[in-house]
Each structure stands twice: as C-alpha cells, then as structure tokens.
Amino acid sequence: MNESASPRTEALRKAVLVMLLLTPVWLFVTWSQAESSQQDQQEQVRQILRLQADSLNHRMQRLEEELQAMQEFTLQHDTESPESFAESFANIANGMRADSTWVRAYQIVDDGVITHCFPPKGNEAAMGFNLYKHPNSQVIEDLRIVMQTGDVRLTGPVPLIQGGAGLILRDSEATPMHPLRSVAIVIKLDPFLAEAGIRRIHNLLQIAVRRVAESPFVGSPEVFESNPEIIEFQRLNQVWQIAGVPTAGWNEAYFRSVLVFGGNGAAILGLAGILTYIIAVRQQHLTQSLSHRTTELSVAHAQLEQDVQLLSSAQAQLRLSETRFRAVFEQAAIGVAIIDSETMRFVQANTYAAGILGYRVSDLNALTLSQIIYAEDRDSYTESLEMLLTGDIQEYSIEYRCIRADGRPIWVHQMVSAINSEIYEAPLLIALFEDIQHRKSIEQRLQVLADSLPGLLLYIDRSLVIQFVNKMGETWHAKGFGPATDDMLGHHLETVLSPDQFKFAAPWIQRALNGETVEFVFTEGDLDSEPRFRNVTYAPHLAEDGSVPGFFALVMDITDRRRAELKRDELERHLMQAQKMEAVGTLAGGIAHDFNNMLQVILGYSDILLMQIEDQPLIAEQISAIRSAARRSSELTHQLLAFARRQSTAPMALDLNEAVPRMLRLMRRVVSEEIELTWSPIPELWPIFIDPAQWDQIMANLIVNSRDAIDGRGKITITARNLPATGTPESLVTRCSSGDCVIFSISDNGCGIDEATQARIFEPFFTTKEFGKGTGLGLSIVYGIVHAHGGVISVSSKKGSGTTFEICFPRSKVQFEKSSPGTPVQQELTGSETILLVEDEPLVLDLGKSLLKKLGYNVIVARSAAEAIMIAEQNVVHLLITDVIMPDMHGRDLADAIVNRQNHTRVLFMSGFANDVVQRKGAHELDIDFLQKPFSPGELANRIREILAN
Structure with missing residues (x-):
C-alpha cells in the first residue's frame, strides 16, 4: 500500500503547484476583461443613442419642413374663398400625411380657434375649439409664446381635445387677411417614437429625451441623474438631449463580467490541476504497461498471418464476381451508367450508353451528367434527384434531353435508383438509358398539329381526367377566357367546369363515351360580364378492341362571329326603325x-x-x-x-x-x-x-x-x-x-x-x-x-x-326679341317696283296679289314656271317671289332662268315644306333670301324692302 500511495502523492503535489502559479494570471485577466466589457457597453450605448438621435432629428426635420410648407400654403392661398381654401388645405395635408403616419392632425388656428383640421375623421372635437380654453395650461402658455415671439414651439406630451395624448408642433404665420393665425401639427406620440426606433429598445436601455434644462417629454428624469451617456443635437431652434443607461445599470454589467470571467478562470485552474494529476499518474503506469504490450504484439502477429490467408481467398472470389458483372454490364441491350451522386461524374458506363450519347466510353467517364443534360431540363432533373437522395422516393423515371458529342440534342428515357458504397461517401446512382428520339419526334409533330388548331383541344380519359391540353389553353388563359393549363392537366373535368357547365355538358359527354361524335354550342359568362360563345365537338377515342378509353374535345371560340351576327340583326332592326322615321318625316313634311x-x-x-x-x-x-x-x-x-x-x-x-x-x-x-x-x-x-x-x-x-x-x-x-x-x-x-x-x-x-x-x-x-x-x-x-x-x-x-x-x-348673350307679327304695315314699307309672284296654290296667289297691291307694288302673277318665264320675257321684273316646290319646275331653276334674262332681278323664295326638303332643292343657301310659310304681311313687307334696298 505504501509503494502504491507514493506516486499519487507526488502527482497531487505537482497539481497544487501548477494551480498556485496560474492564480495571479487568472486574477489579472478577470479584472482586464471586466474593465473592457464596461467600456464596450458604454460605447454600445453611445452608438445606440447616436442612431436614436439621428432618427429623432430626421423626423423632427420632416415635421419642421411640413410646418414650413403649411406656412407657405397659408400665405399663398390667403385671399382664396373659404371653400376653395379648405379644399386646397385638405389636398396638401392629405399629401403630407401619406408620408407621416404618426401625424394625428394638421391644423390652422385663427385667434386661438381651430378653423381647419385634416383629416376631419377622428378630429371632430377639435374643429372650432378655442385653444385659450384648453384644460391644459401648458397648451395655452405655449400658444401665447408662439404668437408673441414667432418662435417654433413643441408642446407635450399633453392631453388632446380629440382624445388621447400627443405632441403639438406650432408656429405663428400672420397674413394680411389673418393677422392672428398659427399653424400646428398634432403628433401621435407612441407611433412617432416607434418609427424613430425608441420604443423598440426599451428592454435594453432606459432612454429619456428633453430640451436642455427642461423636463423630459420621453422617459423618466431619473435617467439624467444616473450617470447616463448623452447625445445632443439642435432642432427647432433648441438644443435636444437624448440620454440612456442600461436597464439594469452600469454596475450590474460590470459584476456580471467579473462573475463570468472569474468563474471561467476558476474552472480553468481546476481543470489544469486535474490534468496535471492525471498526467503524473499515467506516467507511472506507462512503464508497467510496456512489458505487457510486447507479449500481446507477438500473439497479434500470429493472428495476422492467418487473416492474410483468408483475405487472399476472398479476393479470388471477388475477381470472379467482377468478371461476371462486367460481362452483363457491357453486353446489356440498354444503356447503363454508374454515377457519383455528389459530383455527378460518370464512374462507369457501358458501350450502349456511350453510343446513345455519341461518346467513347473513356470520354464519357471524364464527364459529369450535368455537362450533357440540356440546360432547360436541368431543373426538373435536379428536383427528381433531390427527392431520391432524401429518401422521399426509391427510384424515378424521367424523360429529358441530352447533348450528344456532335452537339445535337437527343431525347432519352432514364430510370434511376441509388445504392450505398463503402468506397464513396455519397450514394451511387444506377441509371438505365433508352433512346426515345424517334418517339419524341412523332409526339412533337402531333403537338405542333394540335397547337396549330384554331381552338382548344383536350383529351379526357374515361374517368373524366384531362390528360392533354394544346397551346390554345394558355392563349385563352392569357386573354381571361379560361383556366391555366396547369389548372386543367391532371384535374377532373368537374373541377375545371362550373357546376352549371358540367351539368349542361354531362349528356354530351355520355354520348361521346358511348362512341358517338357530338357537336353543340354553349354560352359562357355571368350577368356581370359579356357572354362568350363556344362551339364544342366531342370525338370518341376508339381502341382496337372497340372500347372507348376516352374522348377528344375541340372547343372553338365563336364569340366574335355570334356577336357579329347579333350586331347585324340589331343594325337591321335599327335600319328598319330609321326607315320608318324617315317615312314619317317625309309624310309630315308633305x-x-x-x-x-x-x-x-x-x-x-x-x-x-x-x-x-x-x-x-x-x-x-x-x-x-x-x-x-x-x-x-x-x-x-x-x-x-x-x-x-x-x-x-x-x-x-x-x-x-x-x-x-x-x-x-x-x-x-x-x-x-x-x-x-x-x-x-x-x-x-x-x-x-x-x-x-x-x-x-x-x-x-x-x-x-x-x-x-x-x-x-x-x-x-x-x-x-x-x-x-x-x-x-x-x-x-x-x-x-x-x-x-x-x-x-x-x-x-x-x-x-x-x-x-x-x-x-x-x-x-x-x-x-x-x-x-x-x-x-x-x-x-x-x-x-x-x-x-x-x-x-x-x-x-x-x-x-x-x-x-x-x-x-x-346663359344666352343674345336677349329676347319680342316679335309682333300682327303689327300693321307701316307706310315706309311700301313701294312701286314691279313684282312677279309665282304660286301654284290659287288661294295663296290671290292673297299675295292683294297684299302686294296694298303695299303699292305693280304685281304680275303666274300660276306656273312656264307662265312666269313668258311674262319675264315681256316685262321688266324688279323682284321675283316664287314658291320653292312647284309641279313643273323647282323655284331655284325658275329663278336662274329669269335672272339669266334680267340680271338685275332680285329673288325671294317661299315654301310651306319642311326645311330639309327646301335645302335639298337648293333654296336654303346662305346667299338666298327665304321666307317660311305661314308669314305675316309685316314680315313680307319688311323682307321685300330689305331685298330691294340692298
């Protein structure tokens, strides 16, 4: 036990020594980071305040410009009528308000009374209000200062007459017509501050805004007493201050930095001690383990020799399998290629695949699939590939165009699946190629034929799902005549047509599915739009076994033709009516x-x-x-x-x-x-x-x-x-x-x-x-x-x-002329000239003769044009009075015949026909004297004297 304890004690001693050496470094780094963090925080606050000051200054500048615009407007329109002034004011205010959503109202105040306020909605209580009776004394005091000094004044926040609180920017603008006038902009405080960005940072900073030496109108006065960062700017003839301190104060940020860096440093010290201890202990055990490892290596060498023999046998089996696979791969009657899904490079391709694309196998293996795919088809191919690689599908089949080695495009059909490989990090793609260029050429010719049709061609299967739409579908959709092609292809016919249209077409559809070709016309549109007329033909698709798997629908827009027919019918009716009116007019004229x-x-x-x-x-x-x-x-x-x-x-x-x-x-x-x-x-x-x-x-x-x-x-x-x-x-x-x-x-x-x-x-x-x-x-x-x-x-x-x-x-610039047709003929309207009177109506002829004789004229009468010409050849005629319309000759022709004989003869035409008939007979031109029947003796006498006098 004593021998085993000695290495651990030595390791512990080394660990404590390392921790003591690192402690001064830890304390210095913690203090430095805390100081730096506090300075960074102060700089961040200053940057935020500068941004807020610039934003607030910009919006105050806009308010100042709008106030100046209102002053200029007041001076320019001072002499207008109240109604015109009000309309002009509403127009300019509406234009300014469109760019200033935080403006509550634009006002014009005359002698303390609000006389104009825009917008009127929401400001009804303000119109006509006397500001000198405002419940807030600050509003009254600022109004008096503005009117006395002429300085711009920002008041608020104060309660508004129309409700809520806001700021009021005011300036005086005395005019000759309104010496006590001022203009004002009422500002919604919260939207104004929100657009300036002040409301968006209230969770980060405590912000206050004030004029120098005045109370803040935004924020608390305590902000200016908490050692804040302050930014100043000048606007509206005053110095403004915006101050800010962190919401939690400066010390909180400092202590948080000390805590973070101190804790991290302590953790590092502990980790250094632990690592020192572990390394020292491991060093003691390495020596003991070395001898044991030597014995183990000898045993492993023997096992390795046995594994080498097994590997040689497996490699022989693998080479046999590869030979079989390559034979199948190369001799397949379809193009086969293996592609790296990450680089899209051909890993391997057979001769058939290379032949389809016009390459040698070695050349194809040097290319990527993206290089041979037609540019317009790459997006659809990539979309399908992504679904395969993400596991949404197990395989996919796609038709797309490739670019052959000679540059010609070729259509191929490809089936693709993915396999995992131990060699490649990304899955490999197994792609089977088939040349479908011939089939596509036939399809394209059929598509051109279908697109060249003057109508909409559809193919609808027996389950009423639309399988084909020609190009006319997009043309009609662009004109607003029908749904887009994407909204028809693959959709059931009942979802494409309206309920009424489908109900109308259902019997015709059933007849087509029964093998009958049908044709009908239906009207498309509602009460709010112009109707469109469609000629529809359903032709069944007859299979070889006699079944009907679907039918073709050809829809022709015959709206223009039908409208032309309807317009023609309408014009014919109008022509008949006009002819009736012409006949009535002719009858009335006669x-x-x-x-x-x-x-x-x-x-x-x-x-x-x-x-x-x-x-x-x-x-x-x-x-x-x-x-x-x-x-x-x-x-x-x-x-x-x-x-x-x-x-x-x-x-x-x-x-x-x-x-x-x-x-x-x-x-x-x-x-x-x-x-x-x-x-x-x-x-x-x-x-x-x-x-x-x-x-x-x-x-x-x-x-x-x-x-x-x-x-x-x-x-x-x-x-x-x-x-x-x-x-x-x-x-x-x-x-x-x-x-x-x-x-x-x-x-x-x-x-x-x-x-x-x-x-x-x-x-x-x-x-x-x-x-x-x-x-x-x-x-x-x-x-x-x-x-x-x-x-x-x-x-x-x-x-x-x-x-x-x-x-x-x-109003007519010509005044009334009261006529007196019955006034007796005055003596000065008489004369002694010779007048030839021509009239085919005996009663009118006798009357005219009597009237003219009473006026003193020498009167010669004729009942026909021929008689009048004979008289003119034998007598001097000063004035010819003739009816315009006569049985044997028109009055104009008679006048020409007589004037050609006596060029001094004057002519006065008269008629009881309507004016348009007279005009057609040439007797109503500007240089012709004409008298419409019936006329009075006074009118006749005056006209005769006017003609003879001139």
Whole structure:
C-alpha cells in the first residue's frame, strides 16, 4: 500500500503547484476583461443613442419642413374663398400625411380657434375649439409664446381635445387677411417614437429625451441623474438631449463580467490541476504497461498471418464476381451508367450508353451528367434527384434531353435508383438509358398539329381526367377566357367546369363515351360580364378492341362571329326603325306644306281684315282670335316637324317661360291622364341660346322617357332656375361653360334606373325597352344637342326611387326679341317696283296679289314656271317671289332662268315644306333670301324692302 500511495502523492503535489502559479494570471485577466466589457457597453450605448438621435432629428426635420410648407400654403392661398381654401388645405395635408403616419392632425388656428383640421375623421372635437380654453395650461402658455415671439414651439406630451395624448408642433404665420393665425401639427406620440426606433429598445436601455434644462417629454428624469451617456443635437431652434443607461445599470454589467470571467478562470485552474494529476499518474503506469504490450504484439502477429490467408481467398472470389458483372454490364441491350451522386461524374458506363450519347466510353467517364443534360431540363432533373437522395422516393423515371458529342440534342428515357458504397461517401446512382428520339419526334409533330388548331383541344380519359391540353389553353388563359393549363392537366373535368357547365355538358359527354361524335354550342359568362360563345365537338377515342378509353374535345371560340351576327340583326332592326322615321318625316313634311299654305291664307286675310276694321273692336277681337288659332296651328306644325327631325337649326335667344308651356300643351296629349305633368316657372328666368325645334326635341324625349318609367299613376315635375357664376359651386355647373347658367330639370317618381344602365344611357341605340317600342336614339340625341350648345346633362336615379335629368345651359348673350307679327304695315314699307309672284296654290296667289297691291307694288302673277318665264320675257321684273316646290319646275331653276334674262332681278323664295326638303332643292343657301310659310304681311313687307334696298 505504501509503494502504491507514493506516486499519487507526488502527482497531487505537482497539481497544487501548477494551480498556485496560474492564480495571479487568472486574477489579472478577470479584472482586464471586466474593465473592457464596461467600456464596450458604454460605447454600445453611445452608438445606440447616436442612431436614436439621428432618427429623432430626421423626423423632427420632416415635421419642421411640413410646418414650413403649411406656412407657405397659408400665405399663398390667403385671399382664396373659404371653400376653395379648405379644399386646397385638405389636398396638401392629405399629401403630407401619406408620408407621416404618426401625424394625428394638421391644423390652422385663427385667434386661438381651430378653423381647419385634416383629416376631419377622428378630429371632430377639435374643429372650432378655442385653444385659450384648453384644460391644459401648458397648451395655452405655449400658444401665447408662439404668437408673441414667432418662435417654433413643441408642446407635450399633453392631453388632446380629440382624445388621447400627443405632441403639438406650432408656429405663428400672420397674413394680411389673418393677422392672428398659427399653424400646428398634432403628433401621435407612441407611433412617432416607434418609427424613430425608441420604443423598440426599451428592454435594453432606459432612454429619456428633453430640451436642455427642461423636463423630459420621453422617459423618466431619473435617467439624467444616473450617470447616463448623452447625445445632443439642435432642432427647432433648441438644443435636444437624448440620454440612456442600461436597464439594469452600469454596475450590474460590470459584476456580471467579473462573475463570468472569474468563474471561467476558476474552472480553468481546476481543470489544469486535474490534468496535471492525471498526467503524473499515467506516467507511472506507462512503464508497467510496456512489458505487457510486447507479449500481446507477438500473439497479434500470429493472428495476422492467418487473416492474410483468408483475405487472399476472398479476393479470388471477388475477381470472379467482377468478371461476371462486367460481362452483363457491357453486353446489356440498354444503356447503363454508374454515377457519383455528389459530383455527378460518370464512374462507369457501358458501350450502349456511350453510343446513345455519341461518346467513347473513356470520354464519357471524364464527364459529369450535368455537362450533357440540356440546360432547360436541368431543373426538373435536379428536383427528381433531390427527392431520391432524401429518401422521399426509391427510384424515378424521367424523360429529358441530352447533348450528344456532335452537339445535337437527343431525347432519352432514364430510370434511376441509388445504392450505398463503402468506397464513396455519397450514394451511387444506377441509371438505365433508352433512346426515345424517334418517339419524341412523332409526339412533337402531333403537338405542333394540335397547337396549330384554331381552338382548344383536350383529351379526357374515361374517368373524366384531362390528360392533354394544346397551346390554345394558355392563349385563352392569357386573354381571361379560361383556366391555366396547369389548372386543367391532371384535374377532373368537374373541377375545371362550373357546376352549371358540367351539368349542361354531362349528356354530351355520355354520348361521346358511348362512341358517338357530338357537336353543340354553349354560352359562357355571368350577368356581370359579356357572354362568350363556344362551339364544342366531342370525338370518341376508339381502341382496337372497340372500347372507348376516352374522348377528344375541340372547343372553338365563336364569340366574335355570334356577336357579329347579333350586331347585324340589331343594325337591321335599327335600319328598319330609321326607315320608318324617315317615312314619317317625309309624310309630315308633305302635310306641313299643304297645311302651311292654308294657314298662310287664314293669317294673311286675317291681317288684311284687321287693318280694314280698326274702328270695329268686336269684329277685330273675333278676327284676332281666328289669327291666334292659326298662329298656334303654325307652331303645332313646327313642333311636328321637329319631332320628325325635318326642321333645320336656327338658334335664338329662347325664353323657357314661353317655350316650356307651349311644348307642354302638345305633350299633355302624349302623357296619360293618370300622370300629373307640372311646370313651375320663375320670374326673370335668363334666356338660353338654342333652336326652338331642338329644344322641343329635348323636352319631348325626356318627358316620353319619364312617362315610360311610370307604371300607373305618377308625377312628372319640370323646373328651371338661374345659377349665377358667383353662386355656390355645383358639380354639374363646374363641367358647364364658365359664367352664368340656367339649370333645367325633369323629375319623375317612376321605376328608376340602375347604375349599369346609367353608365350607357346616352349611348346611341342603347335601349331597355322591348323591340319595337324604342330606338335607343332619344337620349343620345338629347345628349348631342345639349353638348353642341355648350351644356351638360346629368342623370340622378336609384332603382325604385325615380329619376331626375338635369341640364345646365350657358346663359344666352343674345336677349329676347319680342316679335309682333300682327303689327300693321307701316307706310315706309311700301313701294312701286314691279313684282312677279309665282304660286301654284290659287288661294295663296290671290292673297299675295292683294297684299302686294296694298303695299303699292305693280304685281304680275303666274300660276306656273312656264307662265312666269313668258311674262319675264315681256316685262321688266324688279323682284321675283316664287314658291320653292312647284309641279313643273323647282323655284331655284325658275329663278336662274329669269335672272339669266334680267340680271338685275332680285329673288325671294317661299315654301310651306319642311326645311330639309327646301335645302335639298337648293333654296336654303346662305346667299338666298327665304321666307317660311305661314308669314305675316309685316314680315313680307319688311323682307321685300330689305331685298330691294340692298
């Protein structure tokens, strides 16, 4: 026991000596590391504070720039109207707020009262609030300082009127219009500090922010009393300080460092002593073990000789196995290769595999598989390989392109599995190659053929799974006509089609699976989109045994063809309707001619009688009644021609207080008695500049439109009002011509119009009425007339709540001219020239002759153009008055014939036909004098003197 204890005692003595020598080193290192850790911590705090100071300074700078922008805006827009100023302020504030999410509000304060605040939502309590009555005295005091000194002032955190707490950045901005104005930005404190990054480090540091010599507005005052690191910066005309100390204090970090390094050092000392002891003990035992090992080596040598003999026998068996394997490997009728999965280099390949790729075996073994795979196929190959190596699959089969030695691509089919090798760290890949270039060439030609089809070609197996889609699938998907190819391939047909589509196609599918070729058309789309028309053909795939494993589906988009057919049908209907309107217009024009001739006789003789019985008031009153009825009949003819669109435009200053009631007398016969038709005139209504016939068209179309919207009893209300340019802005007026406007509106309490219809209501030929009950042209004509006169039309409606059409017309610059057609002819309108009067209507001819003789003229009459030419050859004619339309010759041709004989002769045309007929006959040009029947004696006398005088 004493002999065995002596080595261990010596070892223990050596261990204690080593620990004593290392103790001073341990103490010095621990102290140095603690000091260094504390300095590093102080530097880290300074770096964090610099970042926070830069971030806070940057955001204060942005606030300062926004405050300056508000000051410049206030000066530039000071003279604007309150409404315009408010709108402009909202626009600039909205733009600034988009970049400053921590801003609660932008405010403009006049004499302490918040007059503008954006955004209005969430700041309702602030609008109109007097800040001098704020419950927080600091807000009031800072406002007074700003207004007295003109300095920028940051107040807060303080409670806000609109709720919550925040900061207020304020500066004064006196303007000529607002000498006590200031601008302010209200800041949400938490989001502001969060964006500055201060909130994100509160678990690491205690941070406080203050103006020099003031209390902190962020953090506790104790931070500035705890020996903090302080960073200063200048902003808003003040010096700012941001201070920080570790959350646990400086000493905690120091003592933690001492504890860590001291503990580590103590552990190292103990470990050094233990190692010294172990080494000393092991040294004593090595000598004793050496002799025992010598004996063991002799025994091992004998065993090794026996193992060498066994190894030689195993190697002979292995060489035999390798010979058999190589024979099978080289003579296989398929390409075989062994590949290192880590480097992808060919370890070994047979002659057949090398021949497929066009290489010699020795050359192929020097390549990697990645070098011969076609670039576009590498990703798919790599994906399958990764699944094999991770154990997700045991083997995989893939078709891809390789690059032959001569550079040509070749399609191969490859089956790959993995085996583990004791020689290679990574698994080896056993790859079987097969040349499928011929099959792929056939498939590609078939694919080109399928892709060249003008429709979508699918192959669907008997279980209704889509197995093939041609290129048209992606083309249709790009146009939004159908799902993507990936969403069809391998998916059941029922998941690709909608439930309604699948239900519709099911009978046709069953017929195709029964071996029948079928063709049908279906419509695709919903109520919110334009329908698309598809022509579908199902052709069965007949196998050699007569079974049907699936069918082909060819889908052709025939939308354009069907739409063209529908458009053609629609245009044919519109053409028929237009032809009907043309026929009605022609008929109305012919009736108007005869009617105007009769009215001319009635009005003419009425005026003559009125001039002859001035001393018989009772008879004069009765004749005036006759004349008034004839004049109203003339207006009725004018309106009928306007309906038939046979009247040319002649714009004038129109008084709606006269034009509307006149038109209503006609429209009351069109509107049902169950519908109340009301008009509310106003005095001093401004005139508008428009052709009366076109105005009648506007009223007629709008009233008929309102009538058709009312089912049963209802009410149509017509109003008009003046709208000065200096009045309250209205959205309709802002789109109308500048200046004064007249607003005309027609409202009904009918069925109303939905939003989709409102968007198209003014399109030509658009109508919601049944075929034969509307052309779709009425409102488009109204729209065209209104815009041609510088006006704007709008519709306001809601389904089931009635409709209001509102038209804004510019005020006419031409004033009313009150005509007095019945005024007796003045003496100065008489004359003594020779007038040739040509008229095929005897009553009108006799009337004209009487009127002209009373005016003092020498009158020669003719009932035909031929008679007029004969008279002109024998008499000097100063003025030719002729009807435009006559049986034997048009008035223009007659005038040319007479003027060619007497070039001094003047011509006055007259007609009872509609203006468009007159225009076609060439008698309505700018250099032609024309008088529309019926006319008064005064109008005739004035026109004759004007012509002869010029």
